[in-house]
């Protein structure tokens with residue numbers, strides 16, 4: 001290592017208070033383009049040691065790109081990165097890890113079929129001692145390491161659990177453990193809370209604060225203003241790839257952050273609660289869904305009752321035309337299986353589902369959709385899109401057999417018009433303000449929030465009488481949240497029925513006419529809108545077994 | 559980790575870090591054509607090493623391959639082989655489009671050949687009726703045989719790659735038995751069916767002796783696949799399922815039915831190849847003669863190399879055709895055994911299969 005100046009050399013040798021004069025990380029004049037898209041332009045970012053620094057911005061503002069450059073995944077076109085005052089140039093993430101960085105990505109990068117311990121040590125495995133042992137991973141040591149780290153940082157985690165069976169929150173903890181295992185002093189968290197429930201967010205923030213107090217430097221990318229206000233020390237706001245605001249959190253207000261992000265004020269839309277619901281559109285009675293294995297468990301917060309429990313048991317409710325029914329619950333309590341059983345991707349063990357009066361038992365997904373069902377799924381990359389296919393192809397699935405793209409009858413039956421496909425895609429991109437270089441760009445190259453808009457555009461453009469939306473606003477920015485909420489309310493106003501599954505109590509309070517709470521596969525509470533409060537829903541979500549005493553992370557305005 | 563002593567850059571106009579050459583190379587390496595082309599180059603290099611190890615000259619050997627395949631006198635034959643390889647590439651590519659591997663080409667091929675031999679040899683009908691009938695019959699029988707693998711996968715969870723691989727030798731053995739005993743030509747020294755009557759032989763193309771209308775039929779199948787793949791709802795669904803099976807299922811694609819159709823179409827394509835081969839010179843089904851040239855394997859390699867994309871299949875098929883046809887010439891003039899071309903195909907398949915596995919790992923990792 002060489003240093004640029006005498007001052008830096010002095011400081012670099014020291015640790016402790018004197019060293020904190022030199023920031024842990026400095027990004028100076030960073031620029032990055034993808035073809036014609038300017039993802040970052042002249043970005044300066046300073047991260048001081050022992051602080052939590054929030055990075056905010058709209059979808060496609062360039063947050064992930066900036067973090068990827070800091071972590072060595074992308075190479076900046078211009079500018080300089082300094083760690084502890086020394087300029088560095090990373091050829092790849094391994095260099096960044098060696099320099100003490102750790103990153104938790106917006107999309108998890110875990111092996112679903114391997115255990116927590118295997119995932120944590122992957123790439124830096126403890127080896128057995130001795131000449132012959134060196135090629136062999138020491139599983140016991142790996143598990144012990146996971147336990148030790150979990151304890152030290154208060155990250156609850158079972159080293160032997162298979163990652164595929166964990167909830168989003170538990171996977172998130174595995175990602176963080178992975179970074180901590182490699183002794184990261186600088187932690188990059190890219191939208192870690194997008195898939196977390198309020199309680200998981202609270203415990204994540206406790207971990208973050210503990211790490212910062214221990215001298216680590218944390219960068220937190222997020223869209224949620226209340227999170228920024230509650231956990232960070234400093235904030236940098238990006239818009240269209242440029243820095244538009246720098247704040248000490250103590251001096252920032254929600255309005256000033258929103259203004260820096262969007263250049264305008266955002267009006268929160270709310271359900272007007274006018275009109276009376278019409279006929280029943282979705283009727284679920286006595287529905288029980290078996291354990292689907294991977295993806296259904298709730299990980300280390302094991303559902304009471306242990307193994308062999310049905311993911312959904314004896315659930316009954318209905319959704320009527322012109323009504324929004326919300327489902328609250330900690331993830332992994334059967335909400336996803338409930339949706340999958342209505343859609344038909346998971347078989348029901350018993351019970352009945354009727355869509356517009358038709359019993360759909362034994363019907364295919366296609367038939368159910370044809371009856372008038374559209375679904376915005378929770379797992380955008382795994383289920384809601386094909387990352388290697390273009391935006392146009394991604395908005396076409398489900399519309400490819402009907403006009404204007406396909407044709408339901410006549411000679412054109414079964415054929416598609418590529419021209420109509422592209423024209424329709426361009427129209428939706430415009431209507432939903434998807435930031436993309438064109439309809440032929442692979443959806444995997446879009447920023448997370450923009451990909452989410454594509455999925456929503458595809459499903460809402462069915463104009464189906466029944467829409468099921470799971471976490472519809474995960475990862476989208478404040479402006480887009482309001483526009484998506486606006487569209488969901490429009491659907492209601494047009495007489496559509498909406499089943500809204502969300503972790504965000506504030507979202508449910510703003511949109512739903514009725515809120516059901518799921519816990520351990522059952523509906524344990526139901527609140528009409530005027531009786532629902534954050535505290536009551538939170539208590540019901542925690543179930544009878546867990547104390548309802550956890551602090552409420554939802555209160556600050558957002 | 560590397561660190562440098564360059565002065566801090568101050569603005570977006572500052573010189574870009576990293577040598578542009580190195581970055582260009584890195585970007586070029588990510589191009590999707592790199593792996594397939596690399597596989598071919600690697601195969602040729604390994605072949606060269608093997609030839610060298612045998613004490614022979616790789617340059618003369620490869621020159622012999624190319625001149626052997628492309629000299630004017632053998633073009634007629636080369637084109638017919640190209641057609642067969644394209645046909646077998648279709649049998650692999652159609653399921654490959656939805657992420658399934660059809661390794662049962664041999665069984666589908668011989669069943670088609672047998673069906674054509676039975677129909678063409680026993681129905682005393684005029685050519686314009688019996689020839690299409692034989693080709694169609696072969697497509698139906700082989701298609702049905704190929705389609706068995708789909709319900710095995712959807713109902714019983716047996717992967718298509720396994721069931722096709724296991725069912726194929728059974729079909730080959732049954733056909734071999736039938737050719738030897740009940741259907742074989744009495745008194746012949748070789749296990750073969752009787753020669754087809756004049757009327758039941760595939761129409762010739764001018765005075766060419768190997769390439770015939772069968773080649774055009776196979777090329778027509780390729781065009782149909784290309785149209786279906788790029789323009790039809792079914793083709794779109796195939797590609798969606800190939801890109802992300804869960805996305806397809808969620809979007810309402812009936813994956814089981816799609817697999818049934820894809821496997822039936824794949825089997826039918828192989829069956830047509832079998833029929834054309836039987837109805838070409840020497841106009842009979844000889845035990846083992848349909849599989850011994852290795853068109854199934856070459857077709858699979860061509861399909862993999864093309865990534866299942868119909869527009870690329872004719873191109874990748876040229877490569878394996880040249881290897882196949884030129885291999886014999888190489889044996890004659892450069893003394894290199896023709897099995898070398900099998901080795902080269904094998905290397906290409908291994909490299910591309912490796913890529914598929916790595917890709918799968920990567921997508922598995924990026925689940926949320």
Ligand SMILES: Nc1ncnc2c1ncn2[C@@H]1O[C@H](COP(=O)(O)OP(=O)(O)OP(=O)(O)O)[C@@H](O)[C@H]1O
Nearest residue numbers: 034039059060061062063064065445447448449450
């Ligand atoms: N690999 C890529 N190829 C082409 N364009 C890209 C690529 N990665 C990002 N972009 C573009 O760069 C811009 C910035 O994307 P980035 O992912 O950094 O946004 P973001 O701020 O993280 O947004 P979000 O909040 O939605 O995750 C977007 O316009 C995006 O489409």
Ligand SMILES: [Mg+2]
Nearest residue numbers: 064106447448
């Ligand atoms: Mg992002």
